[in-house]
Amino acid sequence: MIFFEQIISGLVVGSIYSLLGLGFTMIFACTKRINFCHGELMALGGFVGLVFIEIFPSCLFLSFVVGPLTIGLIAVIIERLFLRRLQEDKPLKIVIATIGLSVVLSVVMQIIWGAHPKTYPNFISEKPFSFIGVKIIPQNLFIFLISISLMIILQYFFLYTKTGRALRALSQDRYAARLMGIKVGQNISLVYFISGILAGIAGMLITPIYFVSSSIGSFLGLKAFIAAVIGGLGSVPGTIAGGFFLGIVESLSSGFISSKYKSGISLLFLVLVLLFSPKGLLSIFHKVNLLKWRKSKNEKY
Amino acid sequence: MKSIKHVFPFFILILTLSIIGFIPNLYYLHLFNLILIYSIFSLGLNILTGYTGITSFGHAGFFALGAYATAILSTRYGVPPILSIFFASFLTAIAGFIIGLPVIRISGIYLAMVTLGSAEFIRLLALNWDSLTGGAIGISNIPALSILGCYFKSESSLFFFLYAMLIISTFIFVRITNSRFGKSLIAIKDDEQAAESIGIPCAKNKLISFFISGFYSGLSGALYAHFDRFIHPATFTFSLSVLVLCMVILGGMGTVFGSILGAIVIVILLEYLQPLGVYRLFVYGMILTIMISYFPQGLIGILKEVSGHFRKNKFKNTI
Amino acid sequence: MLIVRNLKCSYGRIQALTGIDFNVNQGDIVTLIGNNGAGKSTTLNAICGIAPKVSGEVVFRKRRIEKLSSDKIISLGICQVPEGRRIFPFLTVEENLLMGAYLRKYDKKVEKDKEMIYNFFPVLKKMKKKFGGELSGGEQQMLSIGRGLMANPDLLLFDEPSLGLAPFLVKEIFEIIKEINSSGTTILLVEQNARLALQIATKGYVMEKGRIVLQGAGKELLTNKEVRKIYLGEN
Ligand SMILES: Nc1ncnc2c1ncn2[C@@H]1O[C@H](COP(=O)(O)OP(=O)(O)OP(=O)(O)O)[C@@H](O)[C@H]1O
Ligand SMILES: [Mg+2]
Numbered sequence: 001m002i003f004f005e006q007i008i009s010g011l012v013v014g015s016i017y018s019l020l021g022l023g024f025t026m027i028f029a030c031t032k033r034i035n036f037c038h039g040e041l042m043a044l045g046g047f048v049g050l051v052f053i054e055i056f057p058s059c060l061f062l063s064f065v066v067g068p069l070t071i072g073l074i075a076v077i078i079e080r081l082f083l084r085r086l087q088e089d090k091p092l093k094i095v096i097a098t099i100g101l102s103v104v105l106s107v108v109m110q111i112i113w114g115a116h117p118k119t120y121p122n123f124i125s126e127k128p129f130s131f132i133g134v135k136i137i138p139q140n141l142f143i144f145l146i147s148i149s150l151m152i153i154l155q156y157f158f159l160y161t162k163t164g165r166a167l168r169a170l171s172q173d174r175y176a177a178r179l180m181g182i183k184v185g186q187n188i189s190l191v192y193f194i195s196g197i198l199a200g201i202a203g204m205l206i207t208p209i210y211f212v213s214s215s216i217g218s219f220l221g222l223k224a225f226i227a228a229v230i231g232g233l234g235s236v237p238g239t240i241a242g243g244f245f246l247g248i249v250e251s252l253s254s255g256f257i258s259s260k261y262k263s264g265i266s267l268l269f270l271v272l273v274l275l276f277s278p279k280g281l282l283s284i285f286h287k288v289n290l291l292k293w294r295k296s297k298n299e300k301y
Numbered sequence: 302m303k304s305i306k307h308v309f310p311f312f313i314l315i316l317t318l319s320i321i322g323f324i325p326n327l328y329y330l331h332l333f334n335l336i337l338i339y340s341i342f343s344l345g346l347n348i349l350t351g352y353t354g355i356t357s358f359g360h361a362g363f364f365a366l367g368a369y370a371t372a373i374l375s376t377r378y379g380v381p382p383i384l385s386i387f388f389a390s391f392l393t394a395i396a397g398f399i400i401g402l403p404v405i406r407i408s409g410i411y412l413a414m415v416t417l418g419s420a421e422f423i424r425l426l427a428l429n430w431d432s433l434t435g436g437a438i439g440i441s442n443i444p445a446l447s448i449l450g451c452y453f454k455s456e457s458s459l460f461f462f463l464y465a466m467l468i469i470s471t472f473i474f475v476r477i478t479n480s481r482f483g484k485s486l487i488a489i490k491d492d493e494q495a496a497e498s499i500g501i502p503c504a505k506n507k508l509i510s511f512f513i514s515g516f517y518s519g520l521s522g523a524l525y526a527h528f529d530r531f532i533h534p535a536t537f538t539f540s541l542s543v544l545v546l547c548m549v550i551l552g553g554m555g556t557v558f559g560s561i562l563g564a565i566v567i568v569i570l571l572e573y574l575q576p577l578g579v580y581r582l583f584v585y586g587m588i589l590t591i592m593i594s595y596f597p598q599g600l601i602g603i604l605k606e607v608s609g610h611f612r613k614n615k616f617k618n619t620i
Numbered sequence: 621m622l623i624v625r626n627l628k629c630s631y632g633r634i635q636a637l638t639g640i641d642f643n644v645n646q647g648d649i650v651t652l653i654g655n656n657g658a659g660k661s662t663t664l665n666a667i668c669g670i671a672p673k674v675s676g677e678v679v680f681r682k683r684r685i686e687k688l689s690s691d692k693i694i695s696l697g698i699c700q701v702p703e704g705r706r707i708f709p710f711l712t713v714e715e716n717l718l719m720g721a722y723l724r725k726y727d728k729k730v731e732k733d734k735e736m737i738y739n740f741f742p743v744l745k746k747m748k749k750k751f752g753g754e755l756s757g758g759e760q761q762m763l764s765i766g767r768g769l770m771a772n773p774d775l776l777l778f779d780e781p782s783l784g785l786a787p788f789l790v791k792e793i794f795e796i797i798k799e800i801n802s803s804g805t806t807i808l809l810v811e812q813n814a815r816l817a818l819q820i821a822t823k824g825y826v827m828e829k830g831r832i833v834l835q836g837a838g839k840e841l842l843t844n845k846e847v848r849k850i851y852l853g854e855n
Binding site: 034082083085086089090091092093095096097098099100101102103104105106107108110111218225229270271 | 354356358403409410411413414415418419539540543546547550579580582583585586587588589590591593594595597
């Protein structure tokens with residue numbers, strides 16, 4: 001049973017990794033760039049959620065809408081102010097710029113909310129119930145269900161809406177997309193907006209279990225990035241699978257390997273994956289073509 | 302004889318700058334010494350980022366490796382510092398080569414992640430391998446620099462030693478970057494496929510540039526260990542990698558004096574913003590972001606533009 | 621319908637167009653021919669609003685459009701079938717067609733246009749659910765043309781539609797172009813295959829190094845000595 005419980009806790013953590021990883025993947029698919037302050041945006045989401053929950057204590061749902069929207073807006077502002085002018089430049093410039101921003105954001109959070117982790121009351125009860133002999137915490141179930149439904153909504157958006165289709169077109173051939181009348185800049189901003197919203201929601205979801213602090217952003221952001229790379233950066237189903245994979249592997253291995261080296265191990269894992277299968281460990285997902293969202297053949301980075 | 306003419310002004314410059322060594326204020330000397338060390342470090346990153354176009358987020362790892370190697374060699378095995386520094390630099394160069402090996406298969410952000418991962422790994426090793434590295438406490442009482450029994454204990458004697466090291470490093474650096482090899486690095490940065498097609502062995506040259514970068518970074522780390530005489534893992538975190546990246550980008554990627562200028566500005570900022578504590582990072586982050594998105598040529602680029610403007614105006618006035 | 625006056629365009633330091641003038645009248649097929657790098661694609665891109673640094677005048681239906689953004693220009697009724705087809709490789713054939721109608725409201729008319737294109741290119745109907753990248757070169761060209769038509773343009777710009785196709789397919793593509801034209805769409809055609817292009821064109825322009833060096837009716841240019849020598853490979 002312990003084994004199953006570990007799997008379940010892996011699934012919960014994994015759903016957070018997936019949700020965050022999707023932000024990396026969406027931006028990467030549409031712009032071939034990586035937004036490194038995504039993790040910090042998530043932490044900011046946790047803090048902003050905190051603020052809104054204090055403002056509207058009776059209406060949790062409202063905070064869950066306004067908080068993430070705020071983060072989405074911040075992501076758009078960042079994109080407009082600093083990243084837009086680098087869109088056509090070398091890919092690493094955006095990485096450097098966003099690394100700078102991630103440092104700035106985490107210091108800002110530290111200034112406003114202090115260095116100590118913060119949390120807010122649980123959304124729902126923490127008392128575990130038993131399901132065919134396996135203990136499940138409703139809180140975790142809630143996180144899992146929200147993440148899964150967001151992923152489904154996102155997948156629906158990309159596959160069946162006009163804007164989603166335009167975003168996919170943009171990711172495959174920017175020149176042709178412009179010829180179709182797709183406004184490239186606006187759509188890239190939209191992608192940042194969506195990824196910001198996802199980060200905001202993830203931040204609010206994790207706060208009750210992990211607590212939110214200014215340093216959790218880079219920590220979880222890196223994990224989510226690793227998950228996305230393992231699954232295949234730029235592939236939505238791959239990223240989701242990578243997130244769950246990493247969550248479960250971490251949760252199962254936490255018993256065996258000294259926790260001292262834990263963060264080093266996931267980085268080492270990343271290095272190995274990059275070396276032996278740069279397209280992602282789960283690159284079969286590109287071949288199986290589950291959900292019609294693939295990388296173009298000749299892309300670099 | 303033409304070459305002497307070229308070198309002469311630099312000679313004068315170097316001599317005049319060495320006056321700094323006679324400043325009686327220890328505090329300023331200390332600052333200058335830090336600048337010298339970081340300049341070498343910044344050169345080390347510059348050859349990779351500014352010339353070859355490979356960004357590293359893990360140069361703190363190389364710095365740490367150099368520092369720990371020389372510290373361990375000189376405290377445990379009694380190797381004279383001047384030798385252990387070179388062992389350490391060489392070791393770091395080899396580590397750079399090994400960490401750079403993935404260039405054969407991957408590039409861009411993935412490679413940057415590999416450097417980040419290895420730096421984290423080195424830091425964790427330093428933190429947890431207590432018997433060798435002293436764990437979180439670190440290594441103290443690292444012997445001062447000495448050549449043939451003559452110790453560089455005072456800040457001013459250290460200044461002259463470090464100053465000489467920087468001049469030699471810079472000289473070699475300029476030689477490297479002006480050579481055919483150096484030109485090939487720039488070609489790789491501009492367009493790797495084109496470089497490959499004109500017969501430049503890209504992977505090999507990138508690896509060599511990793512080697513050189515490792516050497517410089519290791520050297521600076523080793524010098525730092527003997528300068529501070531106390532090292533511990535908390536010095537070599539990701540923020541140090543950001544700091545050195547900041548120097549290179551602030552000064553101007555791909556320029557020798559940019560690296561040094563970047564080191565000067567950042568170290569001085571570092572010192573004057575001391576009261577801000579951790580919040581100093583805010584300034585670095587802002588510098589990094591704003592420089593890269595608004596002034597990608599760095600301070601050197603800005604200076605050039607300004608002086609160009611100046612010259613143009615002068616022209617107008619004379620006509 | 622389209623008047624181009626002293627159009628200039630440069631990519632950084634390279635001046636790709638050094639001031640060109642030409643007209644396209646309603647209902648015509650006008651062709652631009654010229655060697656590689658003459659600036660033909662640049663001309664089309666400048667008209668579509670996606671070339672950098674354009675100066676001069678482009679007048680479409682009495683409206684200056686050279687400063688407009690590409691989506692405005694497309695909704696005015698100009699659409700380009702780009703060089704190299706530029707199909708979205710991981711969108712299905714149907715989705716590719718719908719992308720052509722991106723700026724239109726998706727309503728009955730779009731559906732009708734789609735059906736019309738499927739009738740026009742029965743191959744595409746059969747491959748509806750396949751990815752664009754899975755089609756053959758000829759099929760991709762048809763898809764690209766179909767995608768262009770989905771924008772319901774009044775002026776359709778073709779950039780080397782015959783590139784890389786087998787001779788019989790080239791003939792077919794030119795037949796299609798004629799047919800599109802006879803259904804009322806004005807056409808500006810850029811071609812390397814000067815003979816075929818001039819045969820179907822009402823008017824032709826010859827470009828060289830960013831400017832227009834020769835112009836005339838299609839048939840007239842076909843008999844021109846210089847054109848015959850340089851572009852048709854005859855002595
Ligand atoms: N994106 C670009 N960046 C820089 N220069 C460009 C770019 N596109 C075209 N050029 C230059 O502009 C000039 C004209 O190019 P253009 O593509 O318009 O020629 P073309 O007539 O269409 O040639 P082709 O028949 O080969 O398609 C060329 O000299 C080319 O080098
Ligand atoms: Mg062309």
